[in-house]
Amino acid sequence: MDFPFGAFAPVAAIVGLAAIVGWVFTTWMRVKNGYPLDGAWGQAVYPKxxxxxxxxxxxxxxxxxxxxxxxxxxxxxxxxxxxxxxxxxxxxxxxxxxxxxxxx
The missing domain is CATH 1.20.5 (Single alpha-helices involved in coiled-coils or other helix-helix interfaces)
Structure with missing residues (x-):
């Protein structure tokens, strides 16, 4: 019996969207409160x-x-x-x- 990937796609999309929204929210909160952000190589980047x-x-x-x-x-x-x-x-x-x- 084959696994129906069509039933898994909406769940994967919701999880992916939740991860992106969470990342945007935490980044916004860090900038708002003056915490450093992570640069491309892991270094701390402070907001202006x-x-x-x-x-x-x-x-x-x-x-x-x-x-x-x-x-x-x-x-x-x-x-x-x-x-x-x-x-x-x-x-x-x-x-x-x-x-x-x-x-x-």
Whole structure:
């Protein structure tokens, strides 16, 4: 009984396509993150870095630090709001004010 190569062709095409897509994706990620690429003879080839890229990285780093500081401030404020809302005396004050509103 002969092996049907026609049934194997779509599987081989899918595996080959997946390998190519994976290689392109990993190469893109390496370039994006500044890792060296492999040259034709196995030597490391570093992506081109220019002054504009270095300046963009510097600005993004500064913006990241500012956003982290702002996030810390917001977390502190949220903790204070949670403390006030869950405070028992605050609830008691709300209930008293609600009862005063009904009495009038």
């Amino acid at each position: 870095k220019d002054e504009e890229t270095a300046e963009r990285v510097k600005l993004i780093t500064q913006e990241n630090a500012q956003l982290r500081a702002e996030l810390g401030s917001i977390k502190d404020r949220l903790a204070n709001v949670e403390r006030i809302v869950t405070d028992g005396s605050h609830r008691l004050d709300q209930e008293i004010e609600m009862l005063r509103g009904r009495a009038n």
